[in-house]
Amino acid sequence: MLLGVQEERVSRIKLSDVYYFEAVDGKVFVYSENQVHEVKQKLYELEELCRDKNCFRASKSTILNISKIESVRPSLSGRFTALLDNGERVVISRQYVPVLKQRLGL
C-alpha cells in the first residue's frame, strides 16, 4: 500500500492498482487506471518495493507494472512502446527490454 497526494488529499493506493510510476522534474507520480497521485518515495525505492509485484524498470524515469501491459511493439526509433490496458502508451528503453524478458521468463 502506498500513500499518494492529489490536490492536497491523501489517498491509499494498492500496489496491484498501479499502472506505472514516473519521475518528472524531481517529483514521482503514480498512475493508476484513471488517476495520478504524487508519492514521496524515490523511484529506486519504489523499484525495490515493487520488485515482487510484477513491476520492472522500463526507462530511467519509469517503473511499469507488467500485469497492466496489453501488448508491446517496437518503434522506428529503436525503442519499444507498451500499450497498457487503460489505453495509455509508455516507452520501454531498449536497454530495459532484457529486464522485461527476464521477468517474463524468456
Add this chain to the structure above:
Amino acid sequence: MKRSEVVKDIIRDFLVIFASIIIIITVLRQIFMPELAFDLISIYTIMGFSLLGALTGMMLYAPNEVSEQAMRVRIVIHFLLLEILLIALASLIGVIASVSAALLFALQIAVVYAIVRLLSYEKDKKEAEQINERLKAVKQDIRG
C-alpha cells in the same frame, strides 16, 4: 545503457555495414565490371568507411530520456552526418571524382542505412511478438 553494450552495438553495426557494402559492390562489379579484382587497399578503405559509419551511431545513445520525436530527429541527423562524412572522405581519397559518382555513392549509403534500420526493426518485431505471447500466457495465469 552500459558502455559495454554500446561497444557491442557499434561492433555489430560495423560488421553489418561492412558486409552489406561488400555484397552490394560485389554484385554491382559482377554486373558492370566483372574483370576488375578487389585489391587489399579497397577492402581496408571499405573497412575504414564502415567503422566511421558505425562510430557515428554513438550520437543515438542519449544519457537522459529523449522523446520519440527527438529520437527520430537524431536518426535523421545521424543519417545526414553519415552521408556528409562518407562522401567527404571518399572524395578526399579519390574514390569519387564527379557529381554523378557522388550521387551514386550517396544512394549506396542510403540503401545500406535502410537495410541496417530494417534488420534492426525486424529483430525488434520478433522480440515484441515473443514478449506479447508470454504476456498473454501470464495474464491467463493471473485470471485462471
